[in-house]
Amino acid sequence: MDMKVDKKLGLKERYALMTRDLAWETTYQPMDKVFPQVTYEGIKIHDWNAWEDPFRLTMDAYWKYQAEKERKLYAILDAFNQNNGHLSVTDARYINVLKLFLGSTPPLELMAARGFTNVGRHMVGAGPRVACLMQAVDEYRHFQTQVHSISNYNKYYNGMNEFAHQQSRMWYLSDGKSFFDDAITAGPFEFMVAIGFAFEYVLTNILFVPFISGAAYNGDMAAMTVGFSAQSDEARHMTLGLECIKFMLEQDPDNLPIVQRWIDKWTWRGTRKLASVGMMMDYMLPKRIMSFKEAWEMYFEQNGAALFNDLARYGVKVPKCFVQTVAEKEHVTHQSWIGFYMKPDSTPFHTWIPEKDELDWLSEKYPNTFDKYYRPVLEHFDAQEKSGNRFNNKTAPMNCQVCISTIKFNDPDDPMKTLIRSKTYKGEKFHFCSLHCEEIFDAEPEKYIQAYISSHQVLQGNCAPEGVDTTAPDFEPGAHIAAYWRLDKAATGDFNGSEDQANFAAWRRQATSN
Amino acid sequence: MTVAALAPYEFASRDRLENFHGKQLVYVWWEKHRMFSRPFVVALTPATPFRRLFEDYISTYAWHPDWPHIVWDQVIWQNGDEVFTPDFDASLAQNGIGHKDLIRFSTPGLDGIAGTGY
Amino acid sequence: MTANAFIAFQKNEESRAIVEAIVEDNPGAIVVEQPAMVKVDVPGRLVIRRATVEDKIGRSFDLQELQIHLITISGHLDETDDEFSLSWLS
Ligand SMILES: [Fe+2]
Numbered sequence: 001m002d003m004k005v006d007k008k009l010g011l012k013e014r015y016a017l018m019t020r021d022l023a024w025e026t027t028y029q030p031m032d033k034v035f036p037q038v039t040y041e042g043i044k045i046h047d048w049n050a051w052e053d054p055f056r057l058t059m060d061a062y063w064k065y066q067a068e069k070e071r072k073l074y075a076i077l078d079a080f081n082q083n084n085g086h087l088s089v090t091d092a093r094y095i096n097v098l099k100l101f102l103g104s105t106p107p108l109e110l111m112a113a114r115g116f117t118n119v120g121r122h123m124v125g126a127g128p129r130v131a132c133l134m135q136a137v138d139e140y141r142h143f144q145t146q147v148h149s150i151s152n153y154n155k156y157y158n159g160m161n162e163f164a165h166q167q168s169r170m171w172y173l174s175d176g177k178s179f180f181d182d183a184i185t186a187g188p189f190e191f192m193v194a195i196g197f198a199f200e201y202v203l204t205n206i207l208f209v210p211f212i213s214g215a216a217y218n219g220d221m222a223a224m225t226v227g228f229s230a231q232s233d234e235a236r237h238m239t240l241g242l243e244c245i246k247f248m249l250e251q252d253p254d255n256l257p258i259v260q261r262w263i264d265k266w267t268w269r270g271t272r273k274l275a276s277v278g279m280m281m282d283y284m285l286p287k288r289i290m291s292f293k294e295a296w297e298m299y300f301e302q303n304g305a306a307l308f309n310d311l312a313r314y315g316v317k318v319p320k321c322f323v324q325t326v327a328e329k330e331h332v333t334h335q336s337w338i339g340f341y342m343k344p345d346s347t348p349f350h351t352w353i354p355e356k357d358e359l360d361w362l363s364e365k366y367p368n369t370f371d372k373y374y375r376p377v378l379e380h381f382d383a384q385e386k387s388g389n390r391f392n393n394k395t396a397p398m399n400c401q402v403c404i405s406t407i408k409f410n411d412p413d414d415p416m417k418t419l420i421r422s423k424t425y426k427g428e429k430f431h432f433c434s435l436h437c438e439e440i441f442d443a444e445p446e447k448y449i450q451a452y453i454s455s456h457q458v459l460q461g462n463c464a465p466e467g468v469d470t471t472a473p474d475f476e477p478g479a480h481i482a483a484y485w486r487l488d489k490a491a492t493g494d495f496n497g498s499e500d501q502a503n504f505a506a507w508r509r510q511a512t513s514n
Numbered sequence: 515m516t517v518a519a520l521a522p523y524e525f526a527s528r529d530r531l532e533n534f535h536g537k538q539l540v541y542v543w544w545e546k547h548r549m550f551s552r553p554f555v556v557a558l559t560p561a562t563p564f565r566r567l568f569e570d571y572i573s574t575y576a577w578h579p580d581w582p583h584i585v586w587d588q589v590i591w592q593n594g595d596e597v598f599t600p601d602f603d604a605s606l607a608q609n610g611i612g613h614k615d616l617i618r619f620s621t622p623g624l625d626g627i628a629g630t631g632y
Numbered sequence: 633m634t635a636n637a638f639i640a641f642q643k644n645e646e647s648r649a650i651v652e653a654i655v656e657d658n659p660g661a662i663v664v665e666q667p668a669m670v671k672v673d674v675p676g677r678l679v680i681r682r683a684t685v686e687d688k689i690g691r692s693f694d695l696q697e698l699q700i701h702l703i704t705i706s707g708h709l710d711e712t713d714d715e716f717s718l719s720w721l722s
């Protein structure tokens with residue numbers, strides 16, 4: 001039989017032939033045995049054929065366009081690297097944003113790839129299955145290209161070579177890991193709301209649009225090309241997420257309360273995850289294009305409001321956390337930076353106090369909060385550092401049981417106070433960073449009592465490098481933590497006085513003089 | 515509510531008391547001194563005197579310029595939301611401090627750097 | 633107030649032609665240039681017509697080629713051979 005598809009067919013016909021027509025009803029085994037996961041979450045689906053990818057992208061076209069994206073991307077990467085592009089970034093502080101990005105983002109792309117591979121297997125309709133397959137391949141591509149683009153920096157700068165080892169062990173990476181672990185261990189529909197909708201549609205704009213545009217502004221062509229190349233897939237991912245929401249809501253009115261709970265939960269979990277991304281924009285890009293607050297207003301408040309107003313016709317309400325996120329946009333990035341600044345021994349990237357003109361920029365962008373709460377303490381840190389007393393909080397953190405962020409966010413009613421919520425479940429105390437996290441816990445306590453909190457793991461004696469006897473009477477939990485994390489001493493500490501700072505200055509001098 | 519699952523879903527807490535080999539967790543937080551970012555956690559035996567918690571750990575807050583100005587008999591101690599008066603010579607257990615309790619203290623009149631809460 | 637549908641592209645020669653086509657076909661389009669990218673907002677509904685893009689770019693154009701330059705979108709998408717549209721119903 002000739003399987004060649006007639007090129008003259010229209011987009012709709014081609015999509016029908018190359019996607020939906022590839023599916024069949026099973027006969028050796030009943031459908032519900034072949035697809036066991038699509039029912040237990042309580043989502044009711046009556047007609048899987050009602051799902052259609054609005055891009056109407058078929059596999060053949062997919063490979064064609066993705067191949068072209070890859071060719072463009074690697075041509076730019078090669079050119080950037082051949083031309084010593086790493087020396088053209090604004091200043092060496094910038095490179096630290098790549099270190100944080102490398103630890104926190106590519107591993108999650110890989111988790112997204114795994115998640116969509118799994119969901120693609122379990123969805124009944126060919127429409128969502130093919131779209132999930134494409135997204136899984138995209139996410140592998142994002143993981144690979146991000147690692148490739150940063151590998152050139154790894155030849156010159158400290159702190160990048162152990163990101164894979166550190167991902168599941170280090171304190172500040174646990175929030176992102178927990179986000180994906182939570183999603184991937186949920187059912188296929190919740191995963192789609194978590195990643196496809198809340199993360200891709202509602203939140204990734206903040207990560208990839210203003211932040212990557214900012215990388216370009218700071219002279220990093222490598223991050224720019226990788227970020228935008230990934231983002232060219234995101235439009236498709238967002239569409240899949242929104243399509244899934246509409247599909248569930250149109251299939252059965254009983255789906256609404258379940259979907260609403262997931263929207264509430266995942267919008268909040270995503271918001272918490274993005275606090276550190278906002279910090280990268282406000283504190284780690286030497287040249288700034290927009291503040292996190294402005295990005296939040298543009299991409300979450302305005303765009304999110306448009307989306308939720310539109311979904312109101314299905315009965316969907318704006319996520320419960322919306323009001324709190326609007327209040328917090330003035331605070332979270334400053335609180336995150338202080339959280340990293342005070343732990344100079346515990347990250348594979350450097351921190352610093354912004355220069356005076358940068359503090360002025362923050363004062364201007366955050367007129368309601370920066371001078372009132374944050375500028376005085378940053379100036380205090382700066383003065384202490386200059387007098388040889390650089391802040392170093394050696395204690396271990398308390399984390400939220402649900403989002404695994406360190407508990408550092410303010411009480412919405414009083415920015416001078418830290419909000420800590422606590423409760424007892426089956427005789428044990430649990431603590432949360434917010435009412436929203438507490439409610440997520442209440443819905444599924446059995447899930448969150450298993451949370452991996454790195455400081456607790458240290459204190460249980462589970463974080464010693466190989467060869468250390470944790471049962472020895474003089475064993476001290478925490479004593480070996482840097483070795484356990486494979487943390488390179490040269491990669492830690494303040495930016496001022498770092499090897500990266502000295503090398504960058506020397507290499508740039510060589511590049512610009514005889 | 516319970517977790518929707520295809521099979522029985524029951525797991526032990528990862529941070530239950532017995533996993534700390536005779537010790538318990540204690541969290542500590544100095545209110546309105548947010549330059550320390552978040553509360554800290556330590557593992558101690560229930561027999562540890564409160565004084566040791568204070569001298570070995572709480573004293574790390576001394577980096578803050580407010581520290582020397584604290585009037586200790588005016589400090590308000592709380593275990594969670596409950597106000598209590600710690601007996602420095604008694605043990606954590608005798609002070610009623612259990613696994614994963616949060617000890618917070620407020621220092622009236624001291625509100626951080628330039629009164630910012632930091 | 634109608635919400636904006638929007639689309640953003642990497643800045644390059646092809647997307648320049650696409651943005652010109654959008655501006656021609658969507659009265660009220662607001663073009664915002666940012667480092668390395670360009671974002672176009674249109675109240676309610678944004679449409680990209682193949683014929684207009686072909687006119688600007690000077691060759692035949694498959695609307696699926698958009699994907700190579702896309703950065704982000706907002707609105708419900710509908711795509712056929714001749715039109716790519718993003719819209720908010722409310
Ligand atoms: Fe991705």
Ligand SMILES: [Fe+2]
Nearest residue numbers: 200233234237
């Ligand atoms: Fe994605």
Ligand SMILES: [Zn+2]
Nearest residue numbers: 400403433437
């Ligand atoms: Zn939380």
